[in-house]
Amino acid sequence: MIDFTSLFQAAKKSSRKLAFIGDEQVQKILFELADLMISQGDFLIRENKRDLERMDKANPMYDRLLLTQERIEGIAQEMRQVAKLPSPLFLPLEEKVLPNGLFLEKITVPLGVIGIIYEARPNVTFDVFSLALKSGNGLILKGGSDADFSNRAIISLIYQILQKFEIPTDAYLLLPADRTATKALLEAVDEVDVIIPRGSQGLINYVRQHAKVPVIETGAGIVHTFVDEEADLEKAKAIIHNSKTRRPSVCNSLDCLLIHEKLLPNLGELIRPLLESKVKIYADEKAFASLPKNELIQEASEEHFGTEFLSLQLAIKTVRNLDEALEHIATYSSRHSEAIVSENQENLSRFLLEVDAAAVYANSSTAFTDGAQFGLGAEIGISTQKLHARGPMALKELTSYKWVVRGNGQIRT
């Protein structure tokens, strides 16, 4: 029986020193780790094979689990990029002098200890380590059992480098890949400052149900694009095709096309590229009636709206005006990414203002909702809640702040 509380307390205690490693040292550590993972590629690939052998090749997770020398080099390259980002620590957010002479400064500090619960993606282990080290946070990792050999190999390389630089390894834990560890982590109120689940909706729901530690929910994207009466149809055609087919398995991909009813005569042309890309269409009654017969097109039922397909499937809903589009989005959206295509400035403005989502787009593909695309430099996930961080979360979103107050004997009357 592992004494998780002692492990967590040790992580918490050691984490207090991490903000003071110094950013130059952090950069060195990450560069050396990037080199080490490449030179130890054979070892990582060998251990990864032991995981792969236990998984059915037909399992969609198989590809996410797979490590190759080329992928390792990609991960190392990303680590070097994170290393070079500006440090997010001790940045002044506000400064003021009170009438009594007190000098107040609000500065960024690490969150403390971050728990990450994730599934069979060994690259996440390297990614979140580099973000945690860079932001001065301790880390408690709970990976999927499917990737356990890979994760153990990765953490052994991380520890090798940390020991060389005399950084306490117990501030970065990899938990055993079982549910007991998950439960202990979710309840570690005094030792863990935030838990970020990365993975399926099932995982996120489990975490939300059982966590006593604050959670930032990430990922789920039920994404709409509204093609308004005054849309530029060429733009609309390209945007819809791009946001549905570029990478259907990611959270910013399109799930439901909202079409202004006056554009129904153009709908066939608008979705032609989708059909060429073999996208299965679920069209509501009006839209279905307006389209020619095609084996890829069927009539939608209620379940198709508010569904995150994560595959080449798309729902289409006909609306009479902007208000109906806004209402549909408010009802079915997961508040991740939402778009309008229109040349009507008033409608664009209303959409951008009134739609409640992490990212709202005018005349653009939703495929840009991503930390790297937004110029944040890295990403630990895309938050779909409103507290603390919304949308792509990068280094800055892994910090909190504190008020530093300097006085000269001030007392309050």
Added chain:
Amino acid sequence: MIDFTSLFQAAKKSSRKLAFIGDEQVQKILFELADLMISQGDFLIRENKRDLERMDKANPMYDRLLLTQERIEGIAQEMRQVAKLPSPLFLPLEEKVLPNGLFLEKITVPLGVIGIIYEARPNVTFDVFSLALKSGNGLILKGGSDADFSNRAIISLIYQILQKFEIPTDAYLLLPADRTATKALLEAVDEVDVIIPRGSQGLINYVRQHAKVPVIETGAGIVHTFVDEEADLEKAKAIIHNSKTRRPSVCNSLDCLLIHEKLLPNLGELIRPLLESKVKIYADEKAFASLPKNELIQEASEEHFGTEFLSLQLAIKTVRNLDEALEHIATYSSRHSEAIVSENQENLSRFLLEVDAAAVYANSSTAFTDGAQFGLGAEIGISTQKLHARGPMALKELTSYKWVVRGNGQIRT
């Protein structure tokens, strides 16, 4: 049986319009409400009496529950001040143009619907309404049963004004004062964006245990002040007395004095004003031995450290150096407010940097940890966690943000 889900859904739906009331209108509403509460003072006081009659006058909550015409005028005055604060909505936080021409803007938006769970303090009902209205948020209030007549009277005045201005009243709910309502609120994941408990540690623990909705914990303050070897003893004496005795019942009041062992000969003089103010002292072995006999001074036991007294009691712990002080604080602090008194610049810097708390003070009383004192204009609570908001929470802390992305047909390759 009340259908809470329907009520919450209606609140959520109506809350979508609140950001667009316009700040001029918001100001008018709050000014009229301030006038109305004064002109309806008799009504409020009469209903408040019905609550007071059910409570024992010896109950420490009695005074918090009591409304008088003077107090109502004070509440009205605070409401007018909130009305005049700058709107926290639609403020640009960041702007950038991506290489592909996309224009990104990160702007503040309301959180959505805020749940407040509080005890017998009717003024909170007016206070949080004004902050919610000003920040465009819907509100679900769960007040204490002890204050139910008062709260019902207050919400009736709020509704009277809202109706006059054609603002949907269902965006501002006062729930029945029973545990069924609390439970429903804590689980309303789809309708409520955040819950802020205001009250005792027992209430906060209950909320943390049962909430599925994100929570911001507020209030608990286990506060230390470290008097370093090189302290100015006159400053130290005034600071300790002020932070302990100004208002012992508030969260920023002093709970534990950490004294450098070289100052033990001065301890008697340092705490003389405390003894004059009848503060009961629990001194550790060394400190106890250094003090003259006094009926207010007894030897401390372990339970006195890490205790929030909220009354005229104080623990004293002797430390050999700054490191021991930092270690004690890291172990026992609730990360609310912590102070050092010293003229040694290096020790001041280390303390301010290394202590992990919402507010860290050098040579100042901790009594300043307060939204109004920090110049934030108002306060809905003092967060003791690190996510979203830390320390005093005011209007800005009641907002989230969204990314507004304007394009001209951009797709991602």
